[in-house]
Every structure is written in C-alpha cells, then in structure tokens.
C-alpha cells in the first residue's frame with residue numbers, strides 16, 4: 033500500500049490526556065520505571081472507534097496486532113497478501129509514537145491450511161521462509177520485537193514437551209532454531225521471543241511446561257541460537273488461581289533471567305467464571321489476581337514489558353459461560369472505557 037493511501041486512513045491526533053503512557057514518560061524523565069505497557073488490538077477497532085483509539089493512544093507504549101500479522105490472516109490463500117490491515121496499524125504506531133511487537137511468525141493455529149498440508153507432504157523450508165521474508169523486513173522500522181515461535185509446548189507425550197504441530201512433524205525440533213536464525217538474519221536489531229502460555233500455576237501441568245521451556249531455552253542458548261527472551265502469555269483463569277503460588281512463579285522467572293533471557297508478560301488478561309456476584313466483587317477478584325501475578329513479575333529485573341490481550345472489555349476475546357452474563361471483565365478498562373480496579377493493580381505493579 034502506498035504512503036498516500038495509508039495516510040488516507042490516518043487519524044487525528046487526540047488531545048494529550050493523562051494516562052499510563054504519559055505518566056510513564058514523565059517517570060522515565062525522572063529515572064522511573066523500566067517496564068513498558070502494551071496492548072493487543074485489531075486495526076479495525078483503531079480505525080472505527082475514536083473513543084477506543086484515544087484510550088489506546090493515552091495508555092499504551094507498545095502495540096501488538098491481535099490478528100493482522102498472523103500467517104493465516106496475511107496469506108489465507110496461497111499467493112494472497114492481505115497486508116493492508118498490518119500496514120495501517122504500523123502507520124498508526126508510527127504516527128502516535130508507539131512501539132510495536134510482531135505476533136507471530138510460527139504458530140500452528142495461524143498456519144494457513146494450504147501451508148500446513150504442503151509442509152506435511154513436502155517438507156520444504158522455503159514455504160515458511162517465504163512468509164518470514166515477506167513480513168519481517170516490511171515492518172523493520174517499527175516492529176522492535178517478534179514472537180518468532182508461539183506456543184511450541186503441549187502435553188503430547190514427548191519427553192521434550194514439544195507440541196506435535198505441522199512444523200515439528202515436517203522439520204523436527206530444529207524448526208525452532210531455523211525460525212530464530214532466519215528472523216535474526218532479516219531483523220538484526222529486533223528482540224526475538226519464544227512465547228507460550230501455561231507457566232503460572234503450581235500444578236503438574238504448569239510444572240511440566242516450565243521444565244520444557246527452561247530446557248529448550250538452555251539448549252537454544254547453548255547452541256547460540258538468537259533467542260532474546262521468553263514471552264509468558266499470562267492468561268489468568270480465576271478458577272485456577274487457588275493453585276498460583278508467588279514463590280513458584282518467582283523461581284521460574286529467576287531461572288529464565290539467569291539464562292540471560294528478557295521476559296515479557298505478553299498476553300495478560302483474567303478469565304472469569306462467576307458472574308452471579310456483585311460487579312464490585314468481580315472486579316476485586318480480577319484486580320487481586322492481577323496484582324498476585326504482576327507484582328511478582330515486576331520484581332524480576334528481566335521483565336521488560338507487560339502487554340494486556342486487549343485494553344477494554346468492549347473488545348475482549350474472553351467469553352463468559354452464559355450469553356446473558358454480559359462481558360468478561362478481565363481487562364483494565366470496562367466497556368465504557370472507564371478504569372477498573374484491575375487498571376490500578378496493573379499501574380501499581382508497573383511502578384514497583
């Protein structure tokens with residue numbers, strides 16, 4: 033898309049408003065917080081909803097495209113190139129001085145069907161390489177970090193804890209090294225992340241995923257694979273917070289940091305289940321769960337940013353058990369863009 037076309041979608045600069053982004057900018061001048069705040073959003077939300085757009089401009093430092101840089105979105109059919117929405121978001125980021133995090137180069141759930149089936153019948157790395165090459169250099173000036181491999185772990189009965197995906201089946205575990213090395217060759221200064229969920233709880237499932245992640249990071253580092261850090265998605269489930277222990281999580285963060293890896297909390301949100309209680313009580317539970325996780329994360333010197341998977345409940349991807357229950361309230365702003373206790377818990381953690 034040409035610059036003139038992009039500018040057609042450009043958006044008027046909202047008046048300066050007090051928010052997380054500006055308060056951190058001020059704090060930075062005063063030698064303040066090192067942890068940036070990000071959100072995931074969709075281009076159409078930014079382009080069609082001025083109130084939401086202003087809130088994003090006001091609150092966040094780093095933008096992650098929720099859909100627009102995924103392979104299945106960009107190249108649903110072989111040879112198609114749906115890049116306009118990602119171009120529009122990167123244009124928005126440039127215009128408003130936001131940093132961008134690219135999400136995600138390799139993810140089994142966003143692999144187009146045609147690519148997955150080609151990989152399985154004819155494991156040719158050029159299929160993957162063409163996508164990485166198409167997308168990484170295009171956003172070189174604005175995307176400062178990438179999820180290179182997303183969600184590589186699963187309980188599929190393998191001793192290494194790796195997910196049996198089309199990538200693993202076609203190329204073996206070496207697909208991870210190849211993806212990082214290719215991303216590095218195309219984006220020499222970007223920070224490159226492995227990103228996954230399921231590291232939070234003090235149970236055997238999370239323990240197995242933590243162990244698998246530490247072993248993989250250790251092996252990648254040992255072989256000088258250019259991985260800069262670990263993205264811990266941080267989708268919190270209120271049904272499981274009883275098994276969250278701060279000591280266990282802190283120990284995991286320290287092990288990651290000790291390997292020289294940076295840490296992002298990359299997709300933070302809180303999933304509710306109980307909606308038949310007063311809204312104040314729901315919000316307090318969400319805020320408590322936020323503080324429990326983010327206070328520990330903020331105490332880790334390797335933490336560089338916290339990204340919420342959405343800013344406002346208006347666009348939450350999280351469902352509630354019943355259609356009549358309204359919206360899940362697990363994001364910092366409510367559906368009218370008002371700050372909730374979760375917002376304050378988040379801000380407090382970022383200021384630690």
Ligand code: G3I
Nearest residue numbers: 074098099102135136139141142182183229265299341349
């Ligand atoms: O926009 C179309 C709409 O036009 C169509 O009518 C509708 C019918 O299904 O689909 C809409 O697209 C959906 C899109 O979300 C927009 O809401 C896609 O089907 C749906 O697959 C897509 O889901 C996204 C999912 O990743 C898969 O890409 C979620 O929004 C997004 O929040 C989710 O994000 C993932 C991270 O990438 C990785 N970690 C987990 C996280 C949550 O699942």
